[in-house]
Every structure is written in structure tokens, then in C-alpha cells.
Amino acid sequence: MATLTDIVDDLVDGVDGVLLFSPSGSFYERFEEWEGEAELVVVAPEKAVDAETFVDLPLEFDNIRDRIRFGIEGSMDKGLFEEGDVVACAAPTFDGDIDTLVRVRVSEEMRSGIYDLFTNSRAEPSVVRDVFDVAIELGKKGQKGKPVGALFVVGDAGKVMNKSRPLSYNPFEKSHVHVGDPIVNVMLKEFSRLDGAFVISDSGKIVSAYRYLEPSAEGVDIPKGLGARHMAGGAITRDTNAIAIVLSESDGLVRAFKGGKILLEIDPEEY
Ligand SMILES: Nc1ncnc2c1ncn2[C@@H]1O[C@H](COP(=O)(O)OP(=O)(O)OP(=O)(O)O)[C@@H](O)[C@H]1O
Numbered sequence: 001m002a003t004l005t006d007i008v009d010d011l012v013d014g015v016d017g018v019l020l021f022s023p024s025g026s027f028y029e030r031f032e033e034w035e036g037e038a039e040l041v042v043v044a045p046e047k048a049v050d051a052e053t054f055v056d057l058p059l060e061f062d063n064i065r066d067r068i069r070f071g072i073e074g075s076m077d078k079g080l081f082e083e084g085d086v087v088a089c090a091a092p093t094f095d096g097d098i099d100t101l102v103r104v105r106v107s108e109e110m111r112s113g114i115y116d117l118f119t120n121s122r123a124e125p126s127v128v129r130d131v132f133d134v135a136i137e138l139g140k141k142g143q144k145g146k147p148v149g150a151l152f153v154v155g156d157a158g159k160v161m162n163k164s165r166p167l168s169y170n171p172f173e174k175s176h177v178h179v180g181d182p183i184v185n186v187m188l189k190e191f192s193r194l195d196g197a198f199v200i201s202d203s204g205k206i207v208s209a210y211r212y213l214e215p216s217a218e219g220v221d222i223p224k225g226l227g228a229r230h231m232a233g234g235a236i237t238r239d240t241n242a243i244a245i246v247l248s249e250s251d252g253l254v255r256a257f258k259g260g261k262i263l264l265e266i267d268p269e270e271y
């Protein structure tokens with residue numbers, strides 16, 4: 001006779017690692033004196049618990065596959081796991097508490113670049129996260145209740161400026177403002193009604209609004225149904241070392257591009 005415990009036993013049998021996603025303090029306490037044979041890794045936003053081995057989660061990633069990918073790619077990057085290792089991931093899927101156990105075989109093929117996008121881009125990780133936050137908020141609320149689109153090109157700003165031209169005067173011309181500042185976020189939302197792209201530097205300085213991007217669009221694959229904004233956003237990341245974060249006016253999703261490839265697609269309504 002099989003029991004539920006047998007299922008759990010099978011899931012954790014012989015694992016090389018355990019990833020705890022966003023554990024509450026009291027949940028983590030039970031693992032504090034961890035003496036299991038497997039490596040224990042905490043994946044969470046900021047250092048919420050005082051874990052020895054930690055992967056910083058920049059967004060909660062409502063999609064659990066994205067979250068797990070991020071944790072595993074981050075762990076691989078830190079040299080904790082390698083191809084062929086098997087790990088058990090314990091994560092919250094619905095409300096706060098950890099309620100899900102997933103067994104995953106680590107392989108290079110599962111690398112989607114989601115960790116790389118935040119951690120190994122030209123722009124600082126906090127800048128990437130701040131731009132995501134603006135795009136998500138804009139996607140949630142729109143502009144005065146109406147859906148709005150926006151294109152943020154982040155990092156490698158000098159090169160991006162060389163591959164683009166102004167559509168109108170640049171309201172950020174003489175200012176030294178940075179993304180993440182609440183007032184700047186209001187400005188970005190206000191200017192998103194107008195055409196073109198925002199260009200943001202590695203350190204988060206808003207270099208320009210209203211840029212018309214002119215990258216060569218060769219070999220850039222964007223999802224069907226999307227148009228010029230996404231094509232330009234994808235292509236500029238192949239032509240430069242920037243990443244692009246694009247909010248679609250038509251389907252309301254936020255997408256991230258790097259190296260001409262789409263790496264992440266999220267629905268602002270889920271955040
Ligand atoms: N090369 C470009 N550089 C900067 N902005 C652009 C470029 N091409 C288009 N845009 C901006 O994208 C807007 C929407 O264009 P389009 O509908 O073709 O894009 P899309 O990919 O379908 O995006 P959406 O899903 O938001 O409609 C344009 O009004 C313009 O502001």
C-alpha cells in the first residue's frame with residue numbers, strides 16, 4: 001500500500017540540494033541547524049532570513065517555473081550545483097506559506113537566462129528591478145485607466161543613443177534623475193503616453209525619453225502578433241549590450257529581451 005508520505009519520499013530521494021523559496025522566519029528556523037546531506041539554499045527577496053547560502057530574488061515571479069528557474073540558475077552561477085544534479089524545491093504557490101514541492105534535474109538546457117538578466121546585465125541589478133517595477137505598475141493601472149505601452153532600454157546607454165534618434169525634445173536633457181525615485185516613476189508614467197523609448201544608463205540615470213530606435217532587425221524573433229515596439233526593443237538588445245523591458249499596450253504583458261531573445265514574460269495583473 002502506497003501512502004502520501006511515499007510520494008514525498010520519492011520526490012526527495014537522493015537529492016543533491018534543497019531550495020527553500022521565500023521561507024517565513026519560523027519555517028526557516030526549523031532548518032537553521034541543517035545537517036542534511038544535501039546543500040541547503042534559500043531563494044528570497046533580500047536577506048529576509050539569515051541563511052548561509054542565499055540567492056537574492058529580485059521579483060517574486062508569480063509563475064512558479066520562472067521562480068524555480070531563477071533559483072536554480074542563481075545556484076549554478078554560484079557553483080552550488082551542476083549539470084545532472086537533482087534538487088528539491090519547496091515554494092509557496094498560493095498564499096505565503098510553502099505548499100509546493102518540486103523535484104528538478106539541473107541541466108544547462110533549462111537555463112532561460114532569467115538570472116543572468118538581472119545579475120549579469122550591464123545595468124545594476126537594482127536598476128533592472130526598478131524598471132520592472134515601473135513597467136508592472138504602469139501595466140496594472142494604465143494611464144488614467146487606459147492601457148498604455150512603454151519601452152525601456154536599460155544599460156549601455158551611449159551605444160543605444162548612437163543607434164536611435166529623438167522624436168521630440170528630451171525632457172530629461174539636463175536633469176540628473178534616476179529610476180526608482182518615486183517622483184521619477186511618476187514622470188516616467190506621464191511620459192509613457194508619448195511615442196518612442198526611454199533610455200536608461202547602467203546606474204539608472206534617465207538619459208532620454210522619446211527615442212526612436214533604429215537597430216538592424218535581422219535575426220530577431222518576437223512573438224507573433226506583436227509589432228514595431230517589440231521588434232525595436234528586441235533588436236536593440238542584439239545590437240548593443242542593453243536589455244529591453246517592454247510593456248505591451250495590446251496584450252498588457254511585460255516582456256524582457258536580452259541578446260535579441262525574449263527571456264521573460266509576465267502579467268502585471270498577477271503582481
Ligand atoms: N523603432 C521604435 N523605437 C521606439 N519606439 C517605437 C519604435 N517603433 C514603434 N515604437 C513605439 O511603439 C508604439 C506601438 O507600435 P506597435 O503597435 O507597432 O508596437 P507593438 O509591438 O504592437 O506594441 P503594442 O503591443 O504596445 O501595440 C508606437 O506608437 C511607438 O511609440
Ligand SMILES: [Mn+2]
Nearest residue numbers: 226227228250
Ligand atoms: Mn501594436
